[in-house]
Each structure stands twice: as C-alpha cells, then as structure tokens.
Amino acid sequence: MGEPTFISCSAKRKLIQIPDQGAAVIAGYWSPELGLCTQSVLLKWKDGRISSLQPLRNLESCSEKKLPWDSYIILPGWLDVHVHLALDSLDFYQCLENWAHPSLIEENMKGYLQHYLEMGIVGIRDGGDLPGFSWLAKNRVNEGVWTGPKVISVHEAVNRAGMYGRFLGRGFKDILEWQEKERDFFDQGIDQLKVVVTGLIKFDDYQVVGPTQWTVEELRELVEAAHRRGILVMAHASGEEGISVAIAAGVDSIEHGYYMTTQHIELMREEKIAWVPTVAPIGNILKYPSDRYSSHEIDTLKRILETQLAKINEAYRLNVRLGVGTDAGAYRVPHAKGFYDELDWMAQTGIPKLEVYRLATQENARICGVPELGRLNIGTPMNQLQLVNDL
Ligand SMILES: [Zn+2]
CATH class of the missing domain: 2.30.40 (Urease, subunit C; domain 1)
Known part of the structure; x- marks a missing residue:
C-alpha cells in the first residue's frame, strides 16, 4: 500500500x-x-x-x-505562479511583525496549503521571503508532513541593499558583494532565482515606479549565474526602464510588468519571455472596496487596471507567453481564493475562457519548470x- x-x-x-x-x-x-x-x-x-x-x-x-x-x-x-505563503493578505506590516513568531506563520501556511489543494490548485510558485518560510513549507510538503500543492520556491530574492524588497531578501550592496556570496546563495537551496529589478508602482501617481536596481550588465550576470545551474529567473519589474532592463538581461519571466509597452511585448515574444501580470493586487482593491484608499488613489488604480487589462489582451493576441499568478498574500489577495479572482481578471481582458484555463495549467506549469503538471x-x-x- x-x-x-x-x-x-x-x-x-x-x-x-x-x-x-x-x-x-x-x-x-x-x-x-x-x-x-x-x-x-x-x-x-x-x-x-x-x-x-x-x-x-x-x-x-x-x-x-x-x-x-x-x-x-x-x-x-491549476497552478498559481506567483504567491507569498509568508504573507497573510490582511495587513502587511502586522504580518512582518508576526514573522518573529515562526510557529504562527507555519500554522498559517499549513492552512493555506491545504486550502490550495481543496480549491483545485496543485502547484504554486512562491516569490520568496527573507526568513525562508516558503522554503520550509516546500520541504514540509515534500517530506509528506504537510498536505499541499507542489511548491516551487525562490527561497530568498536578490535585491539591492537599501532599495525595495527588504522583506524578500537580505539585499546586496553591489555586484561585487553578490559575486562573493553567489555560491552560498545558491547552496542554501533555490528552485528559481527571483530578482527584484524595480520598486513598486505608486497607487497615487500614474506611471511612477520605484527605481531600477541593476544595470543590464549586472542583471545579466545574475541571470547567467542561475542559467549556468539550470535555474529559471523570475524578475519583479514594472515601468518602461525596469522592464527593458529585465528583457535585455534575458530573464525567463517578468512579474507584474505594470506599464508594459507594445515594444516590450514584441521583444518578449521574440525572446519567449513569459509575462505574469498579477492583476488581482490592483483589481481586487477595486472589486472589494474598503476605506483604506483615497478617491485619488482609487482613480489612479482604475487607470492602472484598465491599462493593464488592455495590455494583457494585446500580449495574448501577439502570442506572448502569459502566466496566471496572483501575488497571493498581498492585500485583498487571499491564498487560493485570490486565484479565482485572477482567472476572472484574465477572462475580463477578452481572452477566451478555455484559453485562460490553458494558461492557468499548461503554460503555468512551463513557467514553474514543472511541465508534468497542468496536464x-x-x-x-x-x-x-x-x-x-x-x-
Ligand atoms: Zn511577489
């Protein structure tokens, strides 16, 4: 038996x-x-x-x-190709404080994982957290200690010290520091390499994105270090400059990609780079209103959402690889349930429903580097x- x-x-x-x-x-x-x-x-x-x-x-x-x-x-x-098991989708800052109590986070994650499976999600790709909670979760599932989907975890992301992403990774002050620690970084275990290329978008300032953290040459070095080891690279990038840098450096997927341009889309098709547009973190704030945001922020979010949905449709028509990923754990994007919101957002772009399903299964499995799933x-x-x- x-x-x-x-x-x-x-x-x-x-x-x-x-x-x-x-x-x-x-x-x-x-x-x-x-x-x-x-x-x-x-x-x-x-x-x-x-x-x-x-x-x-x-x-x-x-x-x-x-x-x-x-x-x-x-x-x-299904597979969800962008989640953060260590975040609770309720209160980001409170959650980071809770990280001081690992047993609490482990209980949360155990519940999310069970819930993912119950909701038909058999694989998730986790975009990382500094303490390595998602890496622990992946191991618990693999050991059969916890019930859950297949977890693909980046363990810890690579970001520039002092810039966006301090909860995702320790931060490297420059490429020299990265070179010194590269071997140890990979040796701690990773399924994919997550690079933080830009900061966040601003909810109150259309088209403004936090600064780009790497030059093309620096990012290419990070990407090549992963590719030499047969490891795929997911890049957190938004805005004209950051997305251009990520494409030129040869990453495998662009995460979020707000303010994507037509030129980006054409390059991504040529280079077979996947786009995971994570609509839910923007869209769900509008779909499930609260009093957290000002009317100016809501108006800006509406503009960002409209632009993003139109661009996703354009990318689909031009045959760019598209993934369905939620950024679950972000505010208003609950684990597992948020995936159904993301399926709806993708369908709202005008992509036929069964095509959305193909992205959420076969294409997502390919993005995860686990093509035996999604079949x-x-x-x-x-x-x-x-x-x-x-x-
Ligand atoms: Zn993320």
Whole structure:
C-alpha cells in the first residue's frame, strides 16, 4: 500500500480520498492536450494514474463499481505562479511583525496549503521571503508532513541593499558583494532565482515606479549565474526602464510588468519571455472596496487596471507567453481564493475562457519548470487533477 491517493474536488472545496484503482462515470473532461468533451465518460485509474478515458455510449454496461461523479467534469489542477505563503493578505506590516513568531506563520501556511489543494490548485510558485518560510513549507510538503500543492520556491530574492524588497531578501550592496556570496546563495537551496529589478508602482501617481536596481550588465550576470545551474529567473519589474532592463538581461519571466509597452511585448515574444501580470493586487482593491484608499488613489488604480487589462489582451493576441499568478498574500489577495479572482481578471481582458484555463495549467506549469503538471492524459496522476461542476 502506498500513500493514500486524493483528488481535489474544487466543486465542493474538499479533497476526496480515492482507492489506488477505480472507475467513475463523469460528465466530461477538458485539458489542453485532449480538448473539451462534454458527454458522459467512463474514467478509470490504476496505481493512482488515469488508465482510460472512454466516452460512454448508451449507458454501456460496465460491471465495476463506479464512484458517483456524474455531475463533475475533470480538469488538470491549476497552478498559481506567483504567491507569498509568508504573507497573510490582511495587513502587511502586522504580518512582518508576526514573522518573529515562526510557529504562527507555519500554522498559517499549513492552512493555506491545504486550502490550495481543496480549491483545485496543485502547484504554486512562491516569490520568496527573507526568513525562508516558503522554503520550509516546500520541504514540509515534500517530506509528506504537510498536505499541499507542489511548491516551487525562490527561497530568498536578490535585491539591492537599501532599495525595495527588504522583506524578500537580505539585499546586496553591489555586484561585487553578490559575486562573493553567489555560491552560498545558491547552496542554501533555490528552485528559481527571483530578482527584484524595480520598486513598486505608486497607487497615487500614474506611471511612477520605484527605481531600477541593476544595470543590464549586472542583471545579466545574475541571470547567467542561475542559467549556468539550470535555474529559471523570475524578475519583479514594472515601468518602461525596469522592464527593458529585465528583457535585455534575458530573464525567463517578468512579474507584474505594470506599464508594459507594445515594444516590450514584441521583444518578449521574440525572446519567449513569459509575462505574469498579477492583476488581482490592483483589481481586487477595486472589486472589494474598503476605506483604506483615497478617491485619488482609487482613480489612479482604475487607470492602472484598465491599462493593464488592455495590455494583457494585446500580449495574448501577439502570442506572448502569459502566466496566471496572483501575488497571493498581498492585500485583498487571499491564498487560493485570490486565484479565482485572477482567472476572472484574465477572462475580463477578452481572452477566451478555455484559453485562460490553458494558461492557468499548461503554460503555468512551463513557467514553474514543472511541465508534468497542468496536464490531463492517460498516465496523469489523479492527485494532479480536479473535479469541477462546470467550466
Ligand atoms: Zn511577489
């Protein structure tokens, strides 16, 4: 007997324990590989993996005992390619104070991870935190101590000392300091390298972004250090200058990318750089109003949101690789639930729904460097799938 097998039933927000081998009649399936099927299907699995998926004609007789799944459609599990498990989406500064009590943060993270799986999210990429909480979470899941999605963690981000990102990484004062510590940095363990290229956008000043932290040459050195080790690079970058620097340095994905230009988009298509536009941290403030922001800030956020949605649509039409990532843990972007907001925001740009689903599964898996996730085919493990009520 192996470990118990679960399948995520996001329709009911729970995990269903299933036998290692079994059969069920389901209402259909969808995956990027197989396309959409909306008729009754006999699903069978063996050793925890799909062994057959046959359309059921005229209620053919089938002697096996079947699970009562006939209202469910089966899909690949989602991935969220930008989260921060160490943040609570409620109060950033209070949360950083709570970091002094690791057991509290660990309890939070354990709950979020369980919730991700219950909501059909089978993989997350964590953009890091200085104390290494997300790295710990990844190890807990891998050891089987905690139940959760596959965690891809950057461990700690690389930022410039004294500039934005002090909660993400220790900060390097210059490229020389980085060179001295490069080996140790990689040796502490990382799945991807996160580089902080720019500061934050300003909610009260359209088009203004915190300063760029690296020259193209410096950033290229960081990127090459990762690539030599076979490690992908995610770049936190917004604004004309910072995005240009990130593209020129050869990063693998641009995170946030507010104020992206058409020229950036064209270069990213050529270089096959992915864009993870994280709409929820802006959009959800407008979607779930509070009294935290002034009317001037709200107006600015509306402009930023409109610009971002239009640019995402342009990038989609030009065939740029797009990822679905939330920045979960940011204010108003709760873990797991925020992913459904991000799916809605992506659909609001005009990208067809099943195309959004393809981005949220197959493309997200590629961005995570785990292409075996985000699939549904013969041989796919049942615990990487989800059951939904409708598409
Ligand atoms: Zn982030």
